[in-house]
Amino acid sequence: MIKTKENSMIVGLDVGGTHTDVVLLGNEGLLKEIKVLTDSSDLYRTVLTGLEKLLEGVEPAKINRIVLSTTLTTNAIVQKKLPQVGMIVSSGPGIDPKFFCTNSHYFAVSGSIDHRGREIEPVDKNEIENISGILKNEGIRNIGVVSKFSVRNPSHELIINEILKDSFTKIFLGHQISGNLNFSRRIATTYLNAAVYPLHKEFFEAVNKSLKEKGLMVPIHILKADGGTMSFESSIDSPGRTILSGPAASVMGSIASAPDEEESLVLDIGGTTTDMAVLINRIPVLEPLGIRLGGYKTLIRSLETRSIGLGGDSVVKVEDGKINIGPERAGPAMAYGGPVPTPTDAFFVMKHIKNGDKKKSIEGLKSIAKGIGTSYENAAHEIVDQTCRKILEEAQDMINLINRKPVYTIHEIKEGYHVKPKKIIVLGGPAPHFAEYLEKLSGYKVSVAPRWKVANAIGAALARTTCEVTLFADTEQKIVAAPEERFSISVKEGFTKDDAVEKAFDLLKQKALQRGANIDDLEMEILEDLQFNMIRGFYTTGKNIRIKVQVKPGLIHEYESIAERLL
């Protein structure tokens, strides 16, 4: 029986495309790691099997935290296995909302609100009631309601909600999903939330129930794409945030070994794909707006990551006298009984690697060598070189993209902050093989993340709760509001940017705690603080203030000692 001094063991689980990794962490560090095959047709079974295997011989009462990262919602979206939902969209002037249509039960309705949150045209209640009737007849259970500029004034979404609420199971309102401007993304995001809701709810209720039956009474946390966690309870209102948590798990797993005051590039090299991300002072760079997945552009906060179809098991073949690698995978490397040569086989030829059949690798590489008229040793070199170059090129491209982000003040242009990572951290199955070649090619210092094979599950286990609050004040209209937080009060003329920031931090703290954060982990920061004098006819009539604050993604402090022991 594994013993630890206090009841402070944590479980991290990350469902991957091929394997699901599960780890048990305690004060002594990594206590146990398990790998099970992922059955994407039955993720519930996969998750439960993983947890059961991990917890064999562990006293349930010693566990005080479980964090899960699954591909449940991601798969449903990518495979387009989404149930019917109803979308009600109110746009007002601008691009015709028919262009943002997400699904067949999509209704563009009247009503309009402007950029200051002023009502231009009211909601037509009869119109909504008629649509409600249609949707009920069609047997639709879940609804998304989105109005343009609802993040400035949610009243139209709320009025529509009021009309619908007794007739449907769950209604998602655009303004409660993100505080950011972007009507078309708000529509897509609200739609995805409504569409994955039943699946998400059913899955986690089942997992929760099974764990309770095993005596695990601790709350479940779920990993999000921004590298933070949320409680299962709060995920019910925003199941869309569970999309694409996989890459985030790996990035969080690399943080423990990242340098404090430097920028690093993280490469998670798997069998089929390589995921990349950038850390600045151990904090991952976030996407400015949100995830893009399956043709949808969303407002779901996410790490800035890039994924390419190139990994240790990528198929290597010769085409037109040239070596071609990936993006498909046909199985493991030939050294492990696979059908075709792979970059991992090239490593088998070039290096001394235990636990594999080098002869099989040589056999595979010889066929490649023949196709390009060289020795199999040269072919191996060529394969590794090409794979590493491609990965580094893509990484550079992603970094260029981060540096090309527009800014809107002279101050920011002058400051001209440029990301220029000096270090690469690699993790994932074939990580150690790649490290030395990446170092040679890039000239950067390359290190392998500790526990590189299960760093993703460790990342999930140690990730802290994150969230964001967007607040605006318009003192000409005498309001300060954060509609996403259901917050709106009237203010006097003297309200300042400092007051607004203070208010935003208050709201952020409440939100984080409610989502399962530990009070010690509230590392908050300002992302945006703008204040404009509003001039009308040469007189100042008010202030327009925009604030955005967040809890930074990072590792939970409580387990810093664990993180250190992993190194």
Add this chain to the structure above:
Amino acid sequence: MLRAKYKTGLVFFPAFDWAISPTHPEREERLLYTQDQVFEEGLFDIDGIQELKPDIVTIKDVQRVHFCVPDVEHVTTESHFISAGGAKRIGMAVLDKEIERGFALVRPPGHHAMRVVHGARGFCNVNIEAIMIEYLREAYNIDKVAIVDTDCHHGDGTQDIYWHDPYTLFISIHQDGRTLYPGSGFPNEMGGPNAVGATINIPLPPHTSEEGFLYVIKNVVLPILDDFKPDIIINSAGQDNHYSDPITNMNFSAQGYAALTSLLKPDIAVLEGGYSIEGALPYVNVGIILAMAGIDYSKVKEPNYDPDSIRQTPEITSYIKKLGEEILINWEQKGKIEEKIRGAKELDERDRNIFYDTDSLHEKQKETIRVCSDCSGAIRIDSSSDLGSHILAIHIPRKACRDCKGLGYKWYDTADASKYDMIFLQDRTENKYLTLIE
């Protein structure tokens, strides 16, 4: 799925930390609500529309166009380098074929800035379109350029810079100068003796509406552009013709601006004025961007848009028709008019008093040009301002003939240095810009 028909680039630079003064119309807040609308509409997410980061122009880029007194740094702020850099970035992206069309949604504006700069006029310090155009001419193989200025104010700065250049067609459509700043821009202002006809002014009466603007574009501007055959078309896209603009008297709309853009098909648009920051700019800019990209803009309307209430009178309609005919006749007869203006002159002169309203400055100018059939002609400008500086500026044009280049250098070399505080030379043939300081 929404997809741009024309690959369109946008530089959005609202300069959120810059204003002429705290309550000036050219202030931090100016593009705030445009940003809100552009972000909320998700324009940068549309396939085929991409946001580009502005460049920062160099001192040399400015010197290629302007004589800045006493120097470039004294008459500009960083915002001007970025705003001109935004235009330059768009121009480069178009000529590099990175995009098909582009819009520099930048501030501060530039179309009132003339060749000699002692300070700010009409909220402008340097001419951002001219800086872009001359850079593009230097770096790419383009020659003939057309600028269509649709700001409500006469583009007198751009007119001044290209007054003598037959390779740059400058068309300004604006509210009649008898009723609005800067008070110039009449049909008889047609360009200098080497470039008669290359400047075209179309002063429209107050309260001109969509009908009038679109009539002028279809019946006057497009035929002239067809005839001139420019390598690129630039639109100085001021938005102060809008019916809600606080400092002008026109009746144009977001639908009108979008339709105008669809007709004109500019390769590059550059924002100029427009001070109805809530009622007009958010909708006009979205309309222009969609029109440039070739996307349906039929639902882009101001919340209080009512075409009937802004319709122009039949008197305005017939006035504009007559004006259009007059301008087309001038265009056809430009050769004859040029002959008449030139006569047997070797040199031509003009004396001007220029007022810098933004900085409350007066400038006195004597400009001399060599009448030439082989090039745009060498120019000599004697200029003094009531700040006390007296300068001599010599311009040798881009495709100068030997005689004009020779004369330019002769003017420069033999100038009486004791009479001037500074002597400038702009040799466009060698991309060389010199300053002699007394």
